[in-house]
Amino acid sequence: MSRFDLVIFDYDGVIADSELLNNRVMAEMLTEIGLPTTTDQAIEIYMGKRWLDCLLLIEAELGRPCPDSFQHEWSQRCIARAASELRPVPGVVDFVTDLALPHCIASSSEPPWIEAGLGQFDLIGTFNGAIYSAAVHVSRGKPHPDIYLHAAAAMGARPDKALVIEDTVTGVRAGVAAGMTVIGLCAGGHIRPGHAKRLLDAGAHHIVDTYAEVARIAGHGPTA
Secondary structure, three states: OOOOOOEOOOOOOEEEHHHHHHHHHHHHHHHHOOOOHHHHHHHHHHHOOOOOHHHHHHHHHHHOOOOHHHHHHHHHHHHHHHHHHEOOOOOOHHHHHHOOOOEEEEEEEOOHHHHHHHHOOOOHHHHOOOEEEEOOOOOOOOOOOOHHHHHHHOOOOOHEEEEEOOHHHHHHHHHOOOOOOEEEEEEOOOOOOHHHHHHHOOOEEEOOHHHHHHHHHHOOOOOO
16 A cells, blocks of 8 residues: 555656757757757756746857747647657656646646647546646746645645655755655656756655556556
8 A cells, every 4th residue: 555645646757758840949949049059958947947047048159148948949849749759658647647646747847848749649538637737726836846736736636645756956955945755767868968867966865767656656556
């Protein structure tokens, strides 16, 4: 029997293997507006953060306002590429489908992006609308704990009985600050050497490479 009452998923890099896609587009567009950026730099600086927090960092580096159309254009380019490039993180579809515990999503991304991916992976029904976004549901984004505390409250679970699955330092810090057990998942295409150590240093309670390991920790699923 699981010691958890709720599993909370981040989205990008945890459900959708989208971090490389998102940050490749981010790097391309930043370079276009005069801020030369590589994909690896975008991953290091912006991954796991909501747009409002990314915007502050971009404008500080640019030394001027970011174009008003930037976020919309970034979203549209990502969506256009997602139709042919986006894949689920290996193992997540079977894990979510077989998961008996209540579960939800708490992400920095906006709901339409999340819902589009879930629809593409045939997972939209498994979350039954339990999608919480730091972009719309709370005033402070990760690494603040707000979105995780909001998700737990909405799902009727105590924070200390919630299991968080995260792939970024920012997200791990948010889950730890919320008083939850945090798994650092290193299964996406964006994982680079040293990433597991960074997640561990950020406070992750477990570091795993596969959803089979997540299932064992959660105490549910076909490999539990």
